[in-house]
Amino acid sequence: MNALGRHILAEVYGCDRAILNDPERVERILVAAALESGAEVREVAFHKFSPQGVSGVVVISESHLAVHTWPELGYAAVDVFTCGDRVEPWDACNYIVEHFRAQSVTATETKRGVFAGVGVEAEVG
Numbered sequence: 001m002n003a004l005g006r007h008i009l010a011e012v013y014g015c016d017r018a019i020l021n022d023p024e025r026v027e028r029i030l031v032a033a034a035l036e037s038g039a040e041v042r043e044v045a046f047h048k049f050s051p052q053g054v055s056g057v058v059v060i061s062e063s064h065l066a067v068h069t070w071p072e073l074g075y076a077a078v079d080v081f082t083c084g085d086r087v088e089p090w091d092a093c094n095y096i097v098e099h100f101r102a103q104s105v106t107a108t109e110t111k112r113g114v115f116a117g118v119g120v121e122a123e124v125g
Contacts, residue, residue: 002114002115003111003112003113003114003115004083004112004113004114004115005062005063005081005082005083005084005111005112005113006081006082006089006109006110006111006112007079007080007081007089007109007110007111007112008078008079008080008081008089008090008092008093008107008108008109008110009077009078009079009107009108009110010077010078010079010080010093010096010097010105010106010107011075011077011105011106011107012075012076012077012078012096012097012100012102012104012105013074013075013102013103013104013105013106014074014102014103014104015069015074015075015076015100015101015102015103016074016100016101017071017072017074018071019099019100019101020053020054020069020070020071020074020075020076020100021048021052021053021054021069021071022054023046023047023048023054023056024046026046026054026056026067026069027044027046027056027058029095029096029099029100030044030056030058030065030067030096031044031058032095032099033058033065033080033091033092033093033095033096033099034058034060034065034092036091036092036095037080037082037087037088037089037090037091037092037095038086038087038088038091039060039061039062039065039082039087039092040060040061040062041058041059041060042059042060042061043057043058043059044056044057044058044059045057045059052070052071052072053068053069053070053071054067054068054069054071055067055068055069060082060087062082062083062084062086062087063081063082063083064079064080064081065078065079065080065081065092065096066078066079067079067096074103076096076100076102078093078096078097078107080092080093080096081112083112089109090109093107
């Protein structure tokens with residue numbers, strides 16, 4: 001079976017609350033995570049919410065890394081999606097978990113664009 005990409009969804013708990021509430025620091029961590037995984041960074045957009053929380057995305061040639069933080073809970077929802085086989089999404093995920101100083105993480109990987117054979121066309125509704 002062939003897949004177009006790998007998508008990791010991570011529930012990241014017990015993080016450093018100050019880090020999760022600092023948009024510049026969260027941005028630096030996600031960009032560094034993308035580079036650590038071997039990805040090529042294209043665009044970056046982050047937003048700081050009031051009174052707290054950060055959401056952001058790092059667009060990479062191979063897809064994206066995204067995050068939503070709840071500093072008051074020490075929690076971050078992390079999304080790492082890579083296409084092809086040149087980039088290792090677990091390297092990016094593990095980098096983020098480490099640099100958020102997380103106490104625990106639950107993560108799952110899903111294959112995206114799974115095709116039984118080459119040249120299969122999908123019919124849409």
